[in-house]
Amino acid sequence: MKRLLKSLATIALTLGLLLSANAMDKPTTWTTEEGASVYYLNLPELPILDLIIALDAGNFRAGDQHGLASLTASLLVKGTKNQDEETLIETMEGLATSITAGSNTTQTTIRYRSLTDEEVLTPSVDLLLEILKSPRFDEETFNREVAQIIDAQKARLDNQNSLASEAYYAMLYPGQHLGSTSEMLVESLKKLTTDDLNAFKERYYHSNNAKIIIVGDLSLAEAKTLANRISETLGTGEAQPAIDETPLPSKGETKVIAFDSPQSRIMMGHPAIDRFDPDYLALFVGNHVLGGSGLTSELMMDIREKQGLTYGIYSYFAPSFLKGPFTISLSTTNQDVDHAISETKKLVKRFIEEGPSEEALTRAKNNLTGSMALDLDSNMKMASALLSIATYQLPLDYFEQYADNVNNVTREMIQAAFKKHVDVEKLSTVIVGGYQETP
Template structure:
């Protein structure tokens, strides 16, 4: 057992997927009804697999917000009659690692294990038990509820958490994407074991399962694995669609007092869906605006020229419906007004004029030149397989990435930002400022 653990630990530090032109993604529907996405790679004796479902926080109810996260978190804390300690111990004995995914859209678990027959069969068997036979032990649930409530109360004192929660509430309101910020000690306290069991049966279904697999496995073995992991899931209907998010018709600004030495500032607007014709113009444009770190417009204006913040960023988070476009920074309390005005002015100029040609060239060079590093390990490829599968992206999405970036023009960026981002209608949250 010791040799297995050491061997896997060494392998985890190695590059296991070499940069290559073309990633051969295989896709099929399993006999159970699950969608499977598979990349065969025998470079190292490792297997990475994940199973995701439409079971994120957007499927919660407001009165028991936190049920979706608690369901996902409890899967490995008691299953098939095994205790949480026994499950963790068995994975450790096999040198395997268990992880997970959770966001407003999706929830699931992932496994990394050696691909040798003994370790793989036992690790995958235990993974199947965790996915398909959760016990949701009452005593463990009470423990996890207490831990979650303590975390929520601690977060309620931290400016980063306060600003994020207020920003999401202001941007999403009663939309399901605001459910995650509706999680409070009171809603968590209401969650029962029956709530978890009902949520699990409704959302962790075999027809809703997205299985992603990469590693030292043949197609035939991958087919058997996908069936083993999903055949005993419930046979439920597809998840309900998430409603579109209405766009803000007027600006919203919220200032929250806090004794922190710095103000925490967030600005945002509804962004884009994962499948969106404006994806690449907005993606490349945002790299120039605030996603490129020290080479971005916002960093140049706010940090380099005026020293108003150590770090300032912007990003799009594409989801099934419009995820947020967000700008964030921290600044001294007495500089809040100046920094906020500068960020708004920089955004307005970018939306109005777009980027310069030399900025676009530099962005393309950086994005395409660094893309190989996004595929230099099994774990990174697995993350992409999950997204491609869950959001039904083209199987050639990764192969097409460099070409899609290089096709973006200054005019496309200017047009996309002008249509999609309205600086005068932004949501703004400031935590820690005394300014009115």
């Protein structure tokens, strides 16, 4: 066992060195008979396989049964009909195989890693299929997981950053899934049963609701055999409607939450774009200059270095299938809150009007294109990149063309995109701390 684990670690390190200098090749794609979309990339340098099964079974699909999608994913890998949780862990360890599952807003992902030596791969794949076909959903394990999540949610009430984030999203997305709260999650969890997990799996864990990403030392024929076995195990199910949750227009509100702290946490922003928006790249590159590049960003250089109002400030866009927000986040002393917010808004407004300097834009492009090798320096990172291509229907050569696309972004494109999608007057603001509003 220790020898196998050591082999995996050595292989992962060596693979990173081999891949770091190479762009991603164009993947091969096909659709299985049951309807699963497959994306395959052959990396024969080392005997390792990484696989992702992505299902349109995220938290959004659970409706008002908050926590159901995440619980289903979590318990999926905690026992099968033939193996309890402890036995399953021992089986995976014996095969040096990793199988994990998790859920976010829009997807459930099952991630699998194994050596491709036939003596290991054959029983390892059989184990994956057993997990997909017959999870145990044990009552005792279910109750333990629910209790842990509830305890974690209670702990969030003592965390300033968590309070700010929850209140911020609730303000931006009232009555919608992105705006759900810890209280809503806890109340939902208390009502869930293992029957709900089985029903959720039966409804959403199907091939025609899945994308299969295969990266590693498998031939095309072997990859097709593997994809077919997974697809047949999942079977077909009812087609699901497209995810659609349109946020309400931002009103530029401010909410203050009292929290015993010498500093206040500030989050401000408004719903902006989904990942399919044609302005995504211009906004991404522009934000790298504005607030996404750490100490060298304009927000950090001005609000922190020049004015000394914070230790850290950053901005980001968070698009997915849904219109995610443009967000600015910082902390400052309670007495400096009003001044920090005012100065931040002034800077963002100036950035929208003037755009980045050519020097700053060139620096951002060099940083973004130069870091691409590190973003694709492992099997699993390659698989995750392919999942992005599959999920957001990007061109198959997206990462091959990434550097050229980034370098083609102009100041004018950034200005136009920010003017269209960011409105300083409509930034809603959440302040959590000892700040006292001025009467």
